[in-house]
Amino acid sequence: MKHVYGWLLLAPAAILLIGFTHYPAAATLFDSFFSTGTVVRPSRFVGLDNYAALGSDPIFWKVLWNNLLFAGATIPTSIALAMLMAIWVNDRLPGRALVRMSYFTPTILPMVAVANLWLFFYTPQIGMLDKIAAMFGAGSHNWLGDPGTVLWALSVMTVWKEAGFFMIFYLAALQSLSPELEEAAKIEGASRWYFFRRVTFPLLMPTTLFVLVNATINSFKLVDHLFILTKGGPDNASNLLLYYIYQVAFSFFDTAYASTLTVVLLGMLAALAIVQFLLIEKRVHYR
Amino acid sequence: MRKLETAAAWLLAIVWVAPLLYALWASTHAASLATHFDLTAPLTLDNFRKAWTYAPFPRHFLNTVILVTMILAAQLVLCTLAGYAFARFDFAGRNIAFGLVLVQLMVMPEVLIVENYITMAKLGLVDTIAGIGLPYMASAFGIFLLRQTFKTIPRELEDAARVEGCSMMGALWRVYVPLARPTYLAYALVSISYHWNNFLWPLVITNSVNTRPLTVGLAIFGAPESGVDWAVISAGTLMAVSPLLVAFLLFQRQFMQSFMQAGIK
Numbered sequence: 110m111k112h113v114y115g116w117l118l119l120a121p122a123a124i125l126l127i128g129f130t131h132y133p134a135a136a137t138l139f140d141s142f143f144s145t146g147t148v149v150r151p152s153r154f155v156g157l158d159n160y161a162a163l164g165s166d167p168i169f170w171k172v173l174w175n176n177l178l179f180a181g182a183t184i185p186t187s188i189a190l191a192m193l194m195a196i197w198v199n200d201r202l203p204g205r206a207l208v209r210m211s212y213f214t215p216t217i218l219p220m221v222a223v224a225n226l227w228l229f230f231y232t233p234q235i236g237m238l239d240k241i242a243a244m245f246g247a248g249s250h251n252w253l254g255d256p257g258t259v260l261w262a263l264s265v266m267t268v269w270k271e272a273g274f275f276m277i278f279y280l281a282a283l284q285s286l287s288p289e290l291e292e293a294a295k296i297e298g299a300s301r302w303y304f305f306r307r308v309t310f311p312l313l314m315p316t317t318l319f320v321l322v323n324a325t326i327n328s329f330k331l332v333d334h335l336f337i338l339t340k341g342g343p344d345n346a347s348n349l350l351l352y353y354i355y356q357v358a359f360s361f362f363d364t365a366y367a368s369t370l371t372v373v374l375l376g377m378l379a380a381l382a383i384v385q386f387l388l389i390e391k392r393v394h395y396r
Numbered sequence: 397m398r399k400l401e402t403a404a405a406w407l408l409a410i411v412w413v414a415p416l417l418y419a420l421w422a423s424t425h426a427a428s429l430a431t432h433f434d435l436t437a438p439l440t441l442d443n444f445r446k447a448w449t450y451a452p453f454p455r456h457f458l459n460t461v462i463l464v465t466m467i468l469a470a471q472l473v474l475c476t477l478a479g480y481a482f483a484r485f486d487f488a489g490r491n492i493a494f495g496l497v498l499v500q501l502m503v504m505p506e507v508l509i510v511e512n513y514i515t516m517a518k519l520g521l522v523d524t525i526a527g528i529g530l531p532y533m534a535s536a537f538g539i540f541l542l543r544q545t546f547k548t549i550p551r552e553l554e555d556a557a558r559v560e561g562c563s564m565m566g567a568l569w570r571v572y573v574p575l576a577r578p579t580y581l582a583y584a585l586v587s588i589s590y591h592w593n594n595f596l597w598p599l600v601i602t603n604s605v606n607t608r609p610l611t612v613g614l615a616i617f618g619a620p621e622s623g624v625d626w627a628v629i630s631a632g633t634l635m636a637v638s639p640l641l642v643a644f645l646l647f648q649r650q651f652m653q654s655f656m657q658a659g660i661k
Contacts, residue, residue: 114481116481118477121473121477122474122478126496130531131499137508137510203402212412213648225614226416226419229630301397326502330507351506358509378507
């Protein structure tokens with residue numbers, strides 16, 4: 110009986126999960142071996158042709174590289190800032206609640222709204238950034254229109270959006286640390302920096318690894334702001350993998366190639382899942 | 397040194413809220429004052445009025461509320477049942493099934509937009525609110541969270557309820573669900589925030605005003621090519637985020653704790 114009840118209870122969720130997670134993941138892989146069907150030419154098996162096209166698609170390599178740059182720029186910065194914020198907010202800081210709230214607020218805003226707010230900072234001439242630059246006598250700059258600056262401009266915005274979210278995990282970790290550690294360090298005459306470097310930072314390592322994995326996942330799936338700010342441009346300078354998948358599927362209507370690109374994305378997420386799994390295994394001894 | 401750190405912490409806090417404060421400034425002043433700070437400048441609500449009429453905001457609000465409520469209601473039911481199954485029934489294939497559920501933590505519906513769109517087209521659910529919500533209703537995260545919570549509830553409580561004549565579902569409803577209330581609250585806050593802010597999949601699957609949620613409406617409204625001026629865009633953006641923002645300001649602690657629980661899993 111327990112078998113029947115167990116499966117009956119699970120059934121509604123299982124059907125939806127299979128229908129919208131497992132089936133589409135499998136179908137993505139399947140479709141990547143076929144050509145995109147049109148009215149005149151129906152879809153047919155093409156083997157690895159789509160993957161060959163992928164290998165020689167300069168835009169694919171470009172967006173993959175952009176994704177790596179974007180991850181490399183945003184992740185360490187937001188982790189460092191999150192740690193700093195958590196340490197500050199965990200301390201006896203005047204107006205602590207207010208400061209903590211300011212840091213966390215961007216987390217609950219939709220990325221689309223964030224992009225709308227930041228658009229005005231980056232707009233040439235009338236934008237806030239250019240106004241400030243003008244005060245120092247610097248010329249106008251099209252931050253989002255210049256392939257050399259666009260990805261960095263978006264990275265700054267993403268750090269702003271995410272640091273406060275990561276902060277709360279560090280805050281929780283800091284609060285679980287024994288206060289005796291700090292007292293002991295004080296008695297020993299250790300400086301705060303020394304204490305952070307030799308005690309706090311190593312003890313926060315499990316949290317850092319956890320945040321690292323989550324931040325990496327986010328860097329692959331967070332593309333909402335591109336719709337508002339750059340549409341992946343100029344000349345794909347700010348295009349990211351998931352946005353490119355969207356373009357290929359819904360602007361160029363090449364489903365088969367979009368599936369091929371999705372396989373790459375799924376592969377990367379799977380690799381991350383394995384990393385996370387290994388980290389959880391490691392974390393056991395720490396808990 | 398401490399003083400310097402306090403100052404730095406405050407400076408960073410100011411930088412962090414500046415974009416929002418700036419939007420508040422821009423939206424409550426005439427467009428010509430957008431970059432011209434003058435504290436004595438007259439305040440106006442005109443921009444909000446314009447935003448409300450330029451784009452079908454009332455409709456977008458309604459769609460988002462329907463969407464968020466529908467997803468949450470379905471999630472609560474489905475995840476409770478599945479969480480109960482995983483926590484208390486030793487059925488054949490349980491561990492494999494649980495592993496398969498956890499796959500969704502990594503492969504979120506956002507990543508599968510291409511295939512899910514095809515599925516929705518086959519089901520005739522393109523451009524419906526149900527179509528936006530369906531892929532999210534069986535949430536691996538919710539199942540996981542409730543399973544963990546149910547596992548901490550002593551089995552004796554259920555046994556006692558069963559002795560008193562409670563059915564299996566009765567025990568779930570009267571013993572497990574009430575005791576898991578904090579988990580439900582945390583999960584609900586995360587789910588509401590997530591779906592209030594979700595964008596990519598709703599954008600893909602909707603194509604009319606009657607189904608588009610706020611985020612999609614805002615993106616169309618705020619796009620530079622729409623030609624709406626900055627003050628009005630700020631007003632629209634603030635309107636779209638205000639319900640969640642106000643809820644956050646009122647219940648900060650619950651929000652942060654919920655997000656934390658959600659992340660740590």
